[in-house]
Amino acid sequence: MDRLPVAGDQDRTARQNPSTSGRRVAVFVNGRKCKIEGGEVNFAQLAGFAFPKVAPEAARTFTVAFTRGPAARPEGFVTPGERVHVIEDQRFVVVVADQS
Amino acid sequence: MSSSSPISRSADLQLLRDEGYVLSLVSGMLAVDDVPFVDEGVGVRRGRLLVWLELAGDRTTRPKWHAVCFVGGIPCDNLGRRLPQCHAGGRDPAPGIRADALLCIHPAGREFADFHELVTTYVSLLTGHAQRLDCEATARTRRAVRSDERGPFAYLDTASSRAGVAHLSERLAGGSVGILGLGGTGSHVLDLVAKTPVEAIHLYDHDAFLQHNAFRAPGAASVDDLAARRSKVDHFAQVYSRLHRGVFPHRVRLDSSNLHLLDRSDFLFICVDDAATRRLAAAHLEAGGKSFIDVGLGLQLSEAGVFGLARMTLSRPGARRPEHRSTQEAPDLADPYRTNVQVADLNALNAALAVIRWKRLRGFYASERDESLSVYSIGSNDIVNEDRRP
Numbered sequence: 001m002d003r004l005p006v007a008g009d010q011d012r013t014a015r016q017n018p019s020t021s022g023r024r025v026a027v028f029v030n031g032r033k034c035k036i037e038g039g040e041v042n043f044a045q046l047a048g049f050a051f052p053k054v055a056p057e058a059a060r061t062f063t064v065a066f067t068r069g070p071a072a073r074p075e076g077f078v079t080p081g082e083r084v085h086v087i088e089d090q091r092f093v094v095v096v097a098d099q100s
Numbered sequence: 101m102s103s104s105s106p107i108s109r110s111a112d113l114q115l116l117r118d119e120g121y122v123l124s125l126v127s128g129m130l131a132v133d134d135v136p137f138v139d140e141g142v143g144v145r146r147g148r149l150l151v152w153l154e155l156a157g158d159r160t161t162r163p164k165w166h167a168v169c170f171v172g173g174i175p176c177d178n179l180g181r182r183l184p185q186c187h188a189g190g191r192d193p194a195p196g197i198r199a200d201a202l203l204c205i206h207p208a209g210r211e212f213a214d215f216h217e218l219v220t221t222y223v224s225l226l227t228g229h230a231q232r233l234d235c236e237a238t239a240r241t242r243r244a245v246r247s248d249e250r251g252p253f254a255y256l257d258t259a260s261s262r263a264g265v266a267h268l269s270e271r272l273a274g275g276s277v278g279i280l281g282l283g284g285t286g287s288h289v290l291d292l293v294a295k296t297p298v299e300a301i302h303l304y305d306h307d308a309f310l311q312h313n314a315f316r317a318p319g320a321a322s323v324d325d326l327a328a329r330r331s332k333v334d335h336f337a338q339v340y341s342r343l344h345r346g347v348f349p350h351r352v353r354l355d356s357s358n359l360h361l362l363d364r365s366d367f368l369f370i371c372v373d374d375a376a377t378r379r380l381a382a383a384h385l386e387a388g389g390k391s392f393i394d395v396g397l398g399l400q401l402s403e404a405g406v407f408g409l410a411r412m413t414l415s416r417p418g419a420r421r422p423e424h425r426s427t428q429e430a431p432d433l434a435d436p437y438r439t440n441v442q443v444a445d446l447n448a449l450n451a452a453l454a455v456i457r458w459k460r461l462r463g464f465y466a467s468e469r470d471e472s473l474s475v476y477s478i479g480s481n482d483i484v485n486e487d488r489r490p
Contacts, residue, residue, distance in 0.1 A: 095398025
């Protein structure tokens, strides 16, 4: 697994600019670095990055939260069927948040 | 559980009552009624002293605060001049009670020895001037009063009265709260809700309280607690009845035959792992127009350590959540929580997120947004919110 970057590692200009379509950006999904093409990622892709063996229907139970996103939406959730812009170094956490 | 009364169990307060003072407890404060004083019109009237109590259990300790509130007017001397120890106005000392003055007498170089000395000092100050106008004026009337000592707590909530937030605590008073699931998170929800003045707390769970539960629950269960092999609801009801009078255990495995038990709660915290139970309860509450909060942890292991989310989801009439209607079963992931990794801190945080949201709904805490979904992300130490859906 790649090491987690620290502040200053990345090109700050690229991080602030969401218009990264057309080139690859590196995001982190459950702590693992993933390359995203086209500047956007959808729920199914994120679920697949996190848990490749889980069937798409079962993956609908995942809670997907992100931080360090584009200035227009720096944090939030991705729901089934939804697609979000991504920038370099964005963080996603994908889990089933149902334990008590 | 014995009925507690600081007045009858504290020597200094009992002495005051024996001497004929009219005492009662109001929102955690000692009220002394029928105290004669001279008002600004040089008339003799009667007012109420309100004293912040210091208690250890059901008994008073030495006073740490020498000022008292006065209700009924501005105390003056026998010529109608405001007493130098009197400061007009001030904060509300208790819900619905507006203090007219704050009185301040400080024994030289010390605090009062006990509440008898404190009360008699203030009464002497006020009554002394009144007796110059009416020689029969006395605060020792022996008048019987209806006591409001019985409240939701087994002993008085002096923390709220001392902090001056008793009027805010009233926003949490009354009504009933249910907790479905008394695992790590549900037991911490109970720990927090039991310290609020709700009228009733209903506990729903069918499991026994076992050793591994003790490491996720608040407090420290004894070996005897574990050996008793009580149900979780009976264990926690016994523990928290020491603090709150209205804890009711319901040892049930929730199904369609006993869903009506949830109707005893005005608001429910759903703290269960089982998707079917969560769905069943959510559907019943939605049909009944009830609001509820559903919580859950989602953890995974990495080389960097445990990461994941603590989730809080609020469902209200007009703002229901689609995930509560999903019939999709969650995949069987290797969640370290299922192997009993010790994360009582995350249980406590998850519970706190839920209880804080409930207290914001009730107006105890200020609320500048209207989120229906919040998660705490361990790795980034962020709280991510999603506002109420249209």
